[in-house]
Amino acid sequence: KINSKYNEDAPFIHPDQWTLFFTSDGHNTMGGRDIFVTRLFNDEWTKPENMGYPINTTADDNYFTLTADGRKGYFSSNRKGGNGGQDIYTIDMPEEEANVPLTMIKGRILDGETGQPLPTQIYMIDNESGKKLDFVYQPDPKTGNYLIILPPAKNYDMIIESEGFLPYTLNINIPGQTYFYELFQMIYLKTIKQFDVVVGQSVEVKNAFYDTHEDAVTDFRKTHESALIKSDSIDVYDLMNDLIAASDEKGIEYLTSLIYMTNSIDDVSFDSSQELEQATRVYYYDESDESKFEKKEVDGKTIFSLPTMYVTEEAEKQKAEKANQPVTYDKSLLNKVSKLYFDVSKSELKNSYHEELDKVIDALKKYPELGVQISGYASAEGNEEFNKKLSNERAIAVLDYINQKGEIVRRRIIAKAFGATKNAGGNAEESRRVEVELVALDQASR
Numbered sequence: 001k002i003n004s005k006y007n008e009d010a011p012f013i014h015p016d017q018w019t020l021f022f023t024s025d026g027h028n029t030m031g032g033r034d035i036f037v038t039r040l041f042n043d044e045w046t047k048p049e050n051m052g053y054p055i056n057t058t059a060d061d062n063y064f065t066l067t068a069d070g071r072k073g074y075f076s077s078n079r080k081g082g083n084g085g086q087d088i089y090t091i092d093m094p095e096e097e098a099n100v101p102l103t104m105i106k107g108r109i110l111d112g113e114t115g116q117p118l119p120t121q122i123y124m125i126d127n128e129s130g131k132k133l134d135f136v137y138q139p140d141p142k143t144g145n146y147l148i149i150l151p152p153a154k155n156y157d158m159i160i161e162s163e164g165f166l167p168y169t170l171n172i173n174i175p176g177q178t179y180f181y182e183l184f185q186m187i188y189l190k191t192i193k194q195f196d197v198v199v200g201q202s203v204e205v206k207n208a209f210y211d212t213h214e215d216a217v218t219d220f221r222k223t224h225e226s227a228l229i230k231s232d233s234i235d236v237y238d239l240m241n242d243l244i245a246a247s248d249e250k251g252i253e254y255l256t257s258l259i260y261m262t263n264s265i266d267d268v269s270f271d272s273s274q275e276l277e278q279a280t281r282v283y284y285y286d287e288s289d290e291s292k293f294e295k296k297e298v299d300g301k302t303i304f305s306l307p308t309m310y311v312t313e314e315a316e317k318q319k320a321e322k323a324n325q326p327v328t329y330d331k332s333l334l335n336k337v338s339k340l341y342f343d344v345s346k347s348e349l350k351n352s353y354h355e356e357l358d359k360v361i362d363a364l365k366k367y368p369e370l371g372v373q374i375s376g377y378a379s380a381e382g383n384e385e386f387n388k389k390l391s392n393e394r395a396i397a398v399l400d401y402i403n404q405k406g407e408i409v410r411r412r413i414i415a416k417a418f419g420a421t422k423n424a425g426g427n428a429e430e431s432r433r434v435e436v437e438l439v440a441l442d443q444a445s446r
Helices: 220-230 236-245 249-260 311-323 351-366 384-406
Strands: 008-013 019-024 034-041 061-066 072-077 087-092 103-111 120-126 145-150 154-162 168-174 181-194 197-211 276-284 294-298 301-305 337-341 370-378 413-420 433-440
Touching: 008 061, 019 061, 034 061, 120 145, 120 294, 154 294, 154 301, 168 197, 168 311, 181 413, 197 311, 236 249, 276 311, 337 351, 351 370, 351 384, 351 433, 370 384, 384 413, 384 433
Parallel strands: 103 181, 370 413
Antiparallel strands: 008 019, 019 034, 061 072, 072 087, 103 145, 120 154, 154 168, 181 197, 197 276, 294 301, 337 433, 370 433
């Protein structure tokens, strides 16, 4: 149906995966080369339709492309009124034709401690077909940004490999929407350490949805032009000088707006958006075994991923738990710091503190909402490296006692070592200590 005895050229398949535009001097042209559209239904292409005036004329009209949201088309033509030969034109599509119900994911992956991007690869698997999409998405190494376009009414597993972290999977459910949507996504990764030893990792996901028919954030044309302006491919100074020489005030104003335009993801408030989904999953390696890892096959490559995080469901669950969290423990147990003192340059826990620690263990066994924070210190004598090591060893001695007596999992232990104590008032004995405090896990900061 598409190919004829004439010339068919310039195929462009839209990201919706079922709309094909092409150029032909056959079929029912208006004269010269025209642009046609055909759609894939039930594994068959429909009869090509001439896109008509004003896209097609009696001149040669070619190379039509359509933006992901369906609002703007670009093509070339040698019609009258141009600058000579083939020129490039743009057209705002009619409202009834402009809407393409895709979802564009614009995301960013950052190290939650430093705020810096991480070397990352992303794989998308269509859970209906079980097939990986055509591309391995690699976020921009300078910004951590990535962009993925997906059709509606689909469910995907987004497998993410970030340097320094175990692979993890986010489930992305694209609703059966009728309009083009944008999903802005921020992912923060953190390692969880106890005395400089990595014992787990946390994955925090923030999703903000926008129906671009109602509240579009992205101006696709300006976003693209802004990226070109900020790249090394265009000499902005020469361009500005040309506009000044031509006294083109509107051009100067527009160019200035492109220079100062930020990435659209920077315009999204991930703290106040009404459409925000926010969930955090914490994985502790001592609670994981191989049976809990999920085996993913991607292009002959086997990836062992941490258990899939269903972001929407997880966000709703965590929000409900936070709102309805029952308090079963005695709040008077909190904000009480026990200080355990150590001999000079020693890290052995004294037997005299066992009874005090046993009370802490009893409270942890009784109240699962509580955790324990262990903070190690050393005096100012000696060098910084030695003091840090010594404060670690002292805190580990307390940690080992709690583990041996109470079998408390790592997610309930917040462990920190501070090296030499500051503001100890010159009291060396006060410096040689470990502080132990019961904390509410839902409020504790790691």
